[in-house]
Structure formats: C-alpha cells, structure tokens
C-alpha cells in the first residue's frame with residue numbers, strides 16, 4: 001500500500017487535507033408519500049414505496065425521531081419524498097439540528113427566512129418538451145423563478161437519452177439564472193419508450209458531460225472520473241451492482257462478503273419506522289441502476305483501492321470534493 005504523501009504533490013495534498021477531516025454519516029428520509037407531480041419514471045411511485053407505510057402526522061414524533069437519528073451518529077439528512085416542501089414543519093425538525101439537504105421539484109419555494117442556508121436540489125429532467133412528456137409540466141420555468149440566484153441551491157439534472165446534444169441548452173439556462181448544476185442519468189424504472197440507455201448513447205453522453213464541465217466549470221459541479229463511473233458502471237475494473245452498492249440500508253444488508261458501504265446508512269419511510277432497501281427504488285434491477293449518489297458513494301467508500309497510483313487517488317479526491325460541495329461541507 002502506498003502512502004498518501006507519496007502519491008500526492010503539495011497541491012493535491014492540500015486538497016486531500018481539506019476533505020480528509022470530513023466524516024459523512026448520511027441517511028435518507030421520505031418526508032411524505034405525497035407529491036404535487038407524478039413523473040413517469042419516478043422511482044418512488046413506480047416501486048410502490050409511497051404505499052409502504054402511512055405517514056406520521058404527529059410533528060412531535062418527527063422531532064423525537066431526529067434526536068434519535070443524531071444519537072445514531074447521523075450528521076447529514078437527505079430529505080426526499082414524495083415532495084418534502086409539502087411538509088415544511090417536518091423539514092424543520094431536521095434543519096434545526098443538522099446539515100440538511102432537501103430534494104424538491106421546485107414548484108414550492110422553501111422560505112429562506114425559515115431555512116436560510118438549507119441545501120436545496122431542484123430536480124430537472126430536460127428540455128421543456130421532455131419535461132412535459134415525463135412530468136406533465138415545464139418545471140424549470142417555475143423552479144428557476146423561485147430559486148434564481150439562490151446560493152444554496154443547485155439543479156439535479158437527470159439526463160435521459162433524449163437529452164443527447166441538448167445538455168448545453170439546459171446548462172446555459174441554469175448559468176443564466178445564477179444557479180449550479182449536478183448531472184446524473186435516468187434509470188428508466190417504468191420502461192418509458194425511448195428512455196432506456198443504449199451502449200453507444202452512454203459513450204456519447206460521457207463526452208457531452210466532459211465537454212459541459214470544461215465549458216461551464218463555474219456552473220457544473222462534477223468531475224470527469226464521475227462521468228466515467230456513471231456512464232460505464234465500472235470502477236477500477238469492477239462492475240457496479242448489488243454486491244458493490246454502498247447505499248443499502250444497514251439492517252437489511254445481509255450481503256456476504258460485505259462490500260465497503262456507507263456507515264450506519266438507513267433510508268427511512270415517512271412512518272419513521274419502515275425502512276427501504278436502498279437510496280433508490282426498492283424494485284429496481286441493480287444491474288441497470290444509474291443512481292448518481294450511489295455511484296459517487298461507491299467511489300468514496302473505496303479510498304484504499306484508489307491508492308494504487310497518483311491518478312487514481314486524485315480521481316478519488318475529486319469525487320469526494322464534488323460530494324462535499326453538493327452538500328456544502330466545502331464551498332463550491
């Protein structure tokens with residue numbers, strides 16, 4: 001095993017030192033089973049997770065629950081749904097206590113007087129035409145009005161095969177409203193016609209993602225290694241999938257051998273008792289999973305494997321930095 005200092009020059013060592021003190025202990029929470037949209041291909045609804053448990057409506061129980069999560073060591077709450085902004089008082093139970101990230105479709109503006117520095121990720125599925133096809137609405141028009149210039153907000157741009165050749169149009173629009181963007185790829189959970197990735201499309205979109213990062217470095221929060229991992233599903237010659245996934249709920253993780261995984265990770269249902277299998281769809285075939293966060297975490301938990309060369313270790317640092325920026329543990 002090589003040492004950190006033998007692999008890095010002064011510049012990279014400084015960057016490494018900045019992230020090496022961070023110690024993420026994230027978990028994911030379904031804030032509600034409801035949503036004000038119904039997107040085709042939404043993993044939450046397509047896998048029936050919205051019916052897995054009845055919502056807990058007693059706000060006092062949410063406060064007690066978050067206290068217990070802190071005792072469990074969680075220091076990053078990732079709020080999803082359904083649509084979390086339908087339940088601001090539940091969001092507040094987390095936000096008052098720990099770094100909190102809220103994934104939203106952006107149709108409702110989080111009041112910044114109540115949540116001044118909460119990280120917000122706005123979902124976006126493409127051009128107005130594609131959004132209308134998949135989501136029934138051009139959400140960008142509304143979300144960009146709600147959040148323009150907000151320093152704690154970025155777009156979570158889910159790229160579909162239909163976006164090939166169109167990503168620049170989107171990224172320029174995001175730049176123009178003064179926001180950042182992070183790219184991920186659609187896993188076509190509902191088999192919508194024309195939205196499943198073909199091998200040649202994955203090669204093409206990787207080039208396009210690299211080009212966007214080069215052209216819009218102030219807007220795009222990403223790195224080339226992440227593009228490689230997400231489009232190839234390979235890391236250091238290993239294929240992504242169930243046996244490698246780091247984002248599996250702790251108490252149902254009976255894999256043998258145990259892969260490197262997120263420590264104490266649980267994805268909780270909105271009854272605050274039921275747990276889901278992983279950070280994404282309960283019913284998804286892991287061999288076709290393109291979840292961006294799971295792939296990012298996959299790299300992050302495999303630090304030692306990346307210490308075989310300077311280039312590999314720098315790639316690892318860049319992915320770690322990207323994650324830390326997305327949750328504002330370090331500045332953009």
Ligand code: SF4
Pocket residue numbers: 035036037038039042043044045081082083104105123
């Ligand atoms: S806005 Fe999000 S939670 Fe709601 S249906 Fe669409 S993808 Fe699902």
Ligand code: SF4
Pocket residue numbers: 241242245246247248277278279280281284285286287289290291294
């Ligand atoms: S669906 Fe994706 S995130 Fe869930 S266990 Fe499978 S590979 Fe991991």
